[in-house]
Amino acid sequence: MPTANQSSEIHRQGGKPLFAKSDGSAVGLVRAYLKSQGLGRETATSVQASGALWKTRGVGHLRMSQYVDGLRVHDTYAKAAFNASGKLVDLVENIAAVPQGGPKAASVDSADALRAAVSALYPNRSADTRETGSAGNTTSFAKGGFHAAPTVERVAVPTSDGGMAVGYVVTTWTTDDNELYETLVSGDGDVVESVLRTAEDGYNVFPVDPDTTPQQMVAGPGTGNAASPQGWLAGGQYSRDINGNNAHAYLDTVEDNAPDAPGTPVTNGNFSAVADLTKQPDTGANPDVAVQNLFYLNNVIHDTLYAAGFDEVAGNFQQNNFGNGGRGSDPVAAEAQDGGGTDNANFATPRDGQDPRMQMYLWNAPVTHRVVLGTAEYDATGATWGKTLDGTGMTGFLEVANDGTGTTSDACETLAGSTYAGKLVIADRGACNFTVKAKNVQVAGGAGIIVANNDGTAPFTMGGDDTTVTIPGVMVSQADGTTLKAAKGQSATIKLITPKPLMRDGDVDSDIVWHEYGHGLTWRMIGRMDGPMAGAIGEGMSDVLSLIANEDDRVGEYSVGDGLGIRRYAYDDYPLSYADMTSGEVHNDGEAYGAIGWQLLESYEAAGIDKSVLLGDLVDGMNYTPAKPTYEMMRDGILAGLDNSGGNARACLVWDAFAEYGVGVGAQATVRGSRVTISESTTVPASCA
Structure with missing residues (x-):
């Protein structure tokens, strides 16, 4: 179909x-x-x-x-x-024409559609097709290990020949990695597309020692305010499990996506645990601090965005909507110190009426491992797969990967020759997943792998998931990789630094929490934010929220421990423009939108306009923005909101900021599959010249 x-x-x-x-x-x-x-x-x-x-x-x-x-x-x-x-x-x-006779009937049923979707998304998993309920055109099936019970909705699907056919939208939500998919299955049982409604954020890690920020007691909103009329708390509370109308924050260090032990009861509403930043985030009272901080930030963001227009009817996140429209029963499930990963965070946004889920991780120190060669030691990072190294580590002779291509040593293909047994094999980063490289080294008999970075950035924790990989791995910088390759044949040791360097907790970094919450805002108010361009805008707009909230042109400095933050450049005087946003990596391609947001903040404040007005203009613009937008569609949505609400005196500030980065009059992005072409413009309307 x-x-x-x-x-x-x-x-x-x-x-x-x-x-x-x-x-x-x-x-x-x-x-x-x-x-x-x-x-x-x-x-x-x-x-x-x-x-x-x-x-x-x-x-x-x-x-x-x-x-x-x-x-x-x-x-x-x-x-x-x-x-x-x-x-x-x-x-x-985007209303579709209705053909005579209505949609063509389907030849498969809901259970067939579920099987097709599960088979396409999870090849090693079987679908549990036991029906557990139905409502209207939607059938629910047995949970079967998913985070929520899969559902299948019968829908009408416009077809390319101008007709319509009955199809199915299958919703699956995984437990371990928080991936929320809506998969369109045709009436013939073919998977047409899968839309990931989880925003995964990966960050280039340049961390240093944690910044120490003094804690202070801050009062909640009480009751009677428009955003949270019954306050933030609801029900019984614990130090590591805090419930309210807007958010449910809890510790989730055990990788089961459910609250860990709740800690001690809190009966007076005061969550007063004190952080000890000289200890690991998972020790002492620090887990309590993580939960109370994450709960506080989620509520602050909820109330701030509510005032800006992200309220009940706009699809916000609340258990009780107090008769103000929209669907309730969907506070944010905020998982602190989530055990599912490190150096990351994510936010899955189901449709209105179902809880979104925010997963916040711990962040590794910049250097966790060493490669020792004679008296020289080289900084390294570890991996999420393979054997865990200790302070003694693993010793072996150095070998350079040769995958038979003659031009690369990336270990992405079967290694040629028989010289790898018991050795530490050096392979270049790039061209395939880290786990593929490690598995090829393992099959060739290697005892461990050293991955050399392929650019000038610092090494970072290597991700991936393959339980069949059993050898350890570390990453070194590009320069150190070159040095180690030249030492081929010499004995070296890869090991963990002991004691383990302090990690950082994203739960106390408001930049990261604002950013993640922003994905929920755009998915609910705009619609689909997937694809190379819309996905990039989702990342950029999420950054903009943190820029406005903290009035700082960098994002995530605390978590990564680097003054530059998690992006390639600071947003003040950002050096790239719209035409550069075609790399295919959504975080990079969203940076120009972050720069536009920072320019808007500076322009509004220079004009004596409070940042709350800017936030309201950005949120209101989403009411006029189509799903899967481009930069210019976001711009036009903001301008339409200003036209219709009498705020058009600020229109030239909007035009100036967008044109500054190439999204002026006539700018246009064209998206074809994964390819994006951009024609940029720095022209503003004559009325703003």
């Missing part, structure tokens, strides 16, 4: 009404407008409200979905805005 590429249409006229009609319901106005644009009656009337009309900044907003024959039409939506007179002033939609 070749599906149609449903591109979004944006209907706006600079804040002016799209047409004169203003009587009748909001849904009726949207239907009438769609019909006036040449869409037939069947298409126009298939649009239904997803929730109630809500107002922000004096503008009414309505979210809609398309249904045909009682089935939701996959990946279609409409976002409408109405002025104070009730007239339609903005519509972002």
